[in-house]
Amino acid sequence: MEAGDVIALGAESLLVRHDWLGLLAVYKIRLPKPYRHPSLDERLRRLRTRREARALIRLPEMGVPTPTLYEVDLDLSLLITEYIPGRTLKQATESSFDPDHYRKLGKLVGRMHEHGFVHYDLTTSNILVSGDDLYIIDLGLSEDSDDPEDHAVDLRVFERCLESSHPEVKEEAWRAFLRGYREEREEATDTVLRALEDLKSRVRYI
Ligand SMILES: Nc1ncnc2c1ncn2[C@@H]1O[C@H](COP(=O)(O)OP(=O)(O)O)[C@@H](O)[C@H]1O
Ligand SMILES: [Mg+2]
The missing domain is CATH 1.10.510.10 (Transferase(Phosphotransferase) domain 1)
Structure with missing residues (x-):
């Protein structure tokens, strides 16, 4: 698989493997849902991105492994994390x-x-x-x-x-x-x- 490959395209999100500061990373973008009211949709995507980012910080503190969080952009509903081979x-x-x-x-x-x-x-x-x-x-x-x-x-x-x-x-x-x-x-x-x-x-x- 080359960097930039699509890893998964689900109902909620698109995951792409791509370089981040020279590291192999996963870009997870929560996609708009056309049938949802736009402002509700944006709020939901933002909330879920926030919850996921927060959990990616909290869990490792508890001794529960997750991919390392590299970057989060709530406006774009984007999370960038470590790529886990496996x-x-x-x-x-x-x-x-x-x-x-x-x-x-x-x-x-x-x-x-x-x-x-x-x-x-x-x-x-x-x-x-x-x-x-x-x-x-x-x-x-x-x-x-x-x-x-x-x-x-x-x-x-x-x-x-x-x-x-x-x-x-x-x-x-x-x-x-x-x-x-x-x-x-x-x-x-x-x-x-x-x-x-x-x-x-x-x-x-x-
Ligand atoms: N950090 C990662 N490294 C490698 N593969 C990943 C990583 N994060 C997600 N994946 C792959 O992408 C799939 C979808 O990711 P997930 O976060 O579960 O999104 P969704 O909300 O679309 O289910 C996972 O089942 C896994 O196969
Ligand atoms: Mg999943």
Whole structure:
């Protein structure tokens, strides 16, 4: 792949690999949505860019790896970050499932929750695997929260991702994830798991 290549074009954003001060970087631009009211659209893109930039600073302080933030331009809804060579956890799992990735991820998510931070879009496409290291990305919906019910939302989104994208390894991946999560926050895990069961039964009966 040459610098300047498009890495991803999603519904929300365009990601391009390109040089930044001689470093290999990723430019993530949140694109306007034509069907949204322009001023609302601009506010939403700005808010998500701000949330993501803030998380890219906060998470590494907690010991949770993310690509390094190089630059942010809220007016352009642009983030420039370190390029991480590797693949997503989704791709890694599809080619050869490694439960250790899931235990490691559980630890990182546990650590993030322990520091009062929620991702809100925790899927295997939003985790990068590079060698033995995992990186958490796509943090535009993330927020501060110490509430176990909010932590349970992260777990529910992740569990659903396993059910829909990785059904054949779901049980083992989930067990490994929870093992890592518990290692990181023995005290709070049962409370969060209770909140998760509550959440699931509420959703079932609405
Ligand atoms: N820093 C990075 N280094 C390498 N690849 C990345 C990086 N950031 C994102 N990607 C790739 O681009 C994809 C989309 O990025 P993401 O931030 O999740 O945007 P979206 O909001 O469009 O899902 C990821 O799934 C991953 O494959
Ligand atoms: Mg994503």
